[in-house]
Amino acid sequence: MKCCFGLLMLVAVACNSRTPIHVPQTTDTTSTTDSVFNAGQFIPDESGSPTSFVPGYYTGTIPCNDCRSITRKILFLTDHQFHLKDEFNGIQSPPLETEGRWQTTNDQLQLLVNEEVFKRFAVTNKGLSELSMTGAPVPLYPNDYLSHIQIGADNIAWMEKKKAGIDFFALGNEPFWLMEIDVDKQIRFLRVDSSEPTVFPYAPAIIQNRRYIYTTGKNSDSMQVIITPQFCSDGMSDNWYEYKVEAKYNGTMYMGCGVKLNGEW
Secondary structure, three states: OOOOOOOOOOOOOOOOOOOOOOOOOOOOOEEEEOOOOOOOOOOOOOOOOEOOOOOEEEEEEEOOOOOOEEEEEEEEOOOOEEEEEEEEEOOOOOOEEEEEEEEEEOOEEEEEEOOEEEEEEEEEOOEEEEEOOOOOOOEOOOOOOEEEEOOOOOOHHHHHHHHOOOOEEEEEOOOOEEEEEEOOOEEEEEEOOOOOOEEEEOOOEEEEOOEEEEEEEEOOEEEEEEEEEEEEEOOOOOOEEEEEEEEEEOOEEEEEEEEEOOOOO
16 A cells, blocks of 8 residues: 555554643634644653643552552643543453543642532642642642653654654544644545545644634645544544544545644644
8 A cells, every 4th residue: 555654553642742732712713823732741850849730641550449559541631621531450440531621720730520629639840749629738649640741652653653744643433544744745634445545735724713724625636624622532442632633525524533743733
């Protein structure tokens, strides 16, 4: 098959940030940009001193009274939504998943479910440290932190794409499809019944109501891609994604999930 990516690319999700991600305001206005989802890298140190919160993917292990340990995963989206998953190690118990809204207040990170505080965290250079529900500045687990990591960093195929300059990758099923965005160069779209991808010229995104909309075409083919910051699952694995993707190819809509591989695009 003459294509730069294969159909076995089903991998994990997300991205890092040196500085908080800029989130466009929710308005009905539109604008054009070549720089989307400005992100970088979380750098831990040994001090555990307070620092600014950066949205993204956090994970770590915390103690458990009734099991060996709990693996906690939290995806914080730039629109202040979160998705939390607790996996109970050592017992036959299904994972516990929770969704809601996050906010920062009084030097704390708070998770809200139905507008009531669900959990509180101190934000430090070593990671997120869970606090008591009273908000007392004493960690529940003094030596355990949730670390900010890059989703998909352990996936060799995705890291190869990143090195090759691919800025955004998306996929979906029913039917299966793949897409790559290489900023300033091209957008490549591959359907399961095609022997090679359709390659479109890159066009800057239009930002509208926090959605990033790409519209392009070549000869008789047309393509519109809508990328929305939103928790997304591919339905085929345990992979998490930060973005919901709608790809309209020649009038047919394809739904899926996406991940940003490079920080500037």
